[in-house]
Amino acid sequence: MLIKRPNDIKTSEITDEKIYHQRRAFLQTGSRAALAVAAGAAFPGLMFSNDAAAQIAALQFKKNARFSTDEKVNSLKDITRYNNFYEFGTDKTDPAKYAHTLKTDPWNVRVEGEVEKPADYQIEDLIKDSQLEERIYRLRCVEAWSMVIPWVGIPLSALIKRFKPTSKARYVEFTTLHDPKQMPGQKRGVLDWPYVEGLRMDEAMHPLTLLAVGLYGQVLPNQNGAPIRLVVPWKYGFKNIKSIVKIRFTETMPNTTWNLSGPQEYGFYANVNPEVDHPRWSQGRERRIGEFFKRKTDMFNGYEEQVASLYSGMDLRRHY
Amino acid sequence: MRDVKPFVSPKLVKPLVFMACLLPLAFGIWAGFTDQLGANPIEEITHRTGDWALRLLLITLAATPLRRMLGWGWPLRVRRMLGLFTFFYACLHLLTYFVLDQFFDWEEILKDIIKRPYITIGFSAFVLLVPLAVTSTNAMMRRLGKRWGQLHQLVYVIAVFGILHYLWLVKADYLLPLIHAAILLALLLVRAWYQRQSLSIRRTAPQPP
Numbered sequence: 001m002l003i004k005r006p007n008d009i010k011t012s013e014i015t016d017e018k019i020y021h022q023r024r025a026f027l028q029t030g031s032r033a034a035l036a037v038a039a040g041a042a043f044p045g046l047m048f049s050n051d052a053a054a055q056i057a058a059l060q061f062k063k064n065a066r067f068s069t070d071e072k073v074n075s076l077k078d079i080t081r082y083n084n085f086y087e088f089g090t091d092k093t094d095p096a097k098y099a100h101t102l103k104t105d106p107w108n109v110r111v112e113g114e115v116e117k118p119a120d121y122q123i124e125d126l127i128k129d130s131q132l133e134e135r136i137y138r139l140r141c142v143e144a145w146s147m148v149i150p151w152v153g154i155p156l157s158a159l160i161k162r163f164k165p166t167s168k169a170r171y172v173e174f175t176t177l178h179d180p181k182q183m184p185g186q187k188r189g190v191l192d193w194p195y196v197e198g199l200r201m202d203e204a205m206h207p208l209t210l211l212a213v214g215l216y217g218q219v220l221p222n223q224n225g226a227p228i229r230l231v232v233p234w235k236y237g238f239k240n241i242k243s244i245v246k247i248r249f250t251e252t253m254p255n256t257t258w259n260l261s262g263p264q265e266y267g268f269y270a271n272v273n274p275e276v277d278h279p280r281w282s283q284g285r286e287r288r289i290g291e292f293f294k295r296k297t298d299m300f301n302g303y304e305e306q307v308a309s310l311y312s313g314m315d316l317r318r319h320y
Numbered sequence: 321m322r323d324v325k326p327f328v329s330p331k332l333v334k335p336l337v338f339m340a341c342l343l344p345l346a347f348g349i350w351a352g353f354t355d356q357l358g359a360n361p362i363e364e365i366t367h368r369t370g371d372w373a374l375r376l377l378l379i380t381l382a383a384t385p386l387r388r389m390l391g392w393g394w395p396l397r398v399r400r401m402l403g404l405f406t407f408f409y410a411c412l413h414l415l416t417y418f419v420l421d422q423f424f425d426w427e428e429i430l431k432d433i434i435k436r437p438y439i440t441i442g443f444s445a446f447v448l449l450v451p452l453a454v455t456s457t458n459a460m461m462r463r464l465g466k467r468w469g470q471l472h473q474l475v476y477v478i479a480v481f482g483i484l485h486y487l488w489l490v491k492a493d494y495l496l497p498l499i500h501a502a503i504l505l506a507l508l509l510v511r512a513w514y515q516r517q518s519l520s521i522r523r524t525a526p527q528p529p
Contacts, residue, residue, distance in 0.1 A: 074359075077359075078359035081358065081359060082358055082359030082360060086492070086493075090491075090492070090493035092358075092359075092360075093358060143491070145360060145363070188493075188495075190492050190493045191492055261492055262491075262492075280436055280437070280438060280488065280489070281432075281436060282428075282431070282432070282436075285428075287360065287362065287363075289359045289360055290359075292362075292420075292423075293423060294422075294423075
């Protein structure tokens with residue numbers, strides 16, 4: 001099981017007070033929502049909060065300060081109630097309402113393609129040999145809003161080394177679960193399911209690239225991509241594929257979902273770039289959730305120093 | 321025309337519709353004060369005001385078809401009010417964009433209006449609404465006479481622009497804009513149908529000797 005209950009550590013030692021209070025607030029909103037359901041309000045999915053409450057389990061992790069921003073972290077409520085996860089609906093409040101139908105235990109991840117030993121891994125086996133780290137990253141959505149999120153996870157590079165990709169592996173392709181029963185949003189062909197994302201090998205091996213299994217020190221809530229999701233902080237949010245069931249190493253560039261949906265609007269690279277606008281809106285500024293004034297968007301979402309070298313010599317207007 | 325017994329006294333229709341049209345605003349303000357606008361309140365307010373401007377526009381356009389098909393007279397009596405509420409929510413929508421979203425960054429706003437097709441067409445729809453609101457008084461109707469009707473044909477252009485504005489801004493899920501488009505199309509078809517009928521009636525009517 002992914003959920004570890006460390007008996008030897010007191011809750012107070014692993015949960016700072018602020019997070020504790022945010023957790024209380026999260027539970028309170030949850031019970032209020034449950035009351036609303038009881039009162040007959042038309043929000044069928046809000047009961048998720050009770051499951052979430054039962055699920056809340058602290059993860060053991062070390063804080064990685066070197067890779068963390070010291071910016072103000074967004075609240076757990078904002079992070080878990082406002083996000084895109086089209087598998088549960090296209091409104092940003094849908095994932096929180098409907099993701100309770102996702103079953104994350106047991107969960108297998110198939111590793112295949114250009115690797116020495118293609119195999120199915122239980123998620124516990126995937127992460128057991130790595131030390132979980134908390135990394136506070138900025139997340140910039142292609143829709144021009146942003147958040148600061150304390151993820152818990154492991155560097156993707158650690159796993160890739162274990163998988164031993166062959167010399168032909170130039171890209172990594174990730175696939176989300178495809179099961180309309182668990183993911184009701186997949187009953188409508190809004191996107192070409194299953195959701196597929198990809199990275200170039202050097203991007204996947206970059207130390208900033210994270211596979212997250214937790215948020216705010218707790219197991220990932222379903223609506224945020226449980227049980228395992230990608231986090232690439234210098235790219236637009238849609239690259240951060242959620243609820244991964246397949247990792248495939250390929251020689252050719254994977255066809256990714258949003259790129260197929262709108263090739264002029266969503267590129268394979270999708271690096272945060274204030275100079276290259278989305279055809280329909282500006283990418284020069286963003287609204288940080290919780291702030292009134294828009295702020296300037298930074299090149300590579302502020303990770304330019306760490307990642308710019310990956311793209312030296314590339315025309316980023318063409319490879320958007 | 322069928323003789324329909326009214327559910328409510330005709331005197332009450334106007335105040336009731338007036339209050340009903342204020343409900344979205346009231347709910348919005350209530351949601352604002354009780355922290356129910358979500359993580360991105362500015363986006364939520366933008367969406368709500370825009371949704372209601374478009375919905376009220378379609379409701380306004382339903383007045384004539386409702387009279388033709390069901391014989392209801394009361395929608396026509398509140399049509400002007402509905403049109404003005406459409407304008408009211410469109411104003412709130414635009415103000416939200418100017419003030420809350422862009423905070424009077426006129427350079428950025430101008431760039432948006434010129435460069436972003438969905439904003440260009442949405443803004444055009446608003447600009448076209450202004451003369452209709454200004455000429456909505458009885459005095460203006462009398463003054464403009466026949467031209468008043470011609471001017472107010474603009475409402476069809478505005479409706480098409482409004483729906484294109486919606487259609488062009490969504491990322492992948494076109495369902496809601498297409499539902500609005502289907503409703504507009506249905507309303508226009510009903511009008512066209514009755515217009516053709518009245519034309520053919522005129523044509524087949526016995527000519528005066």
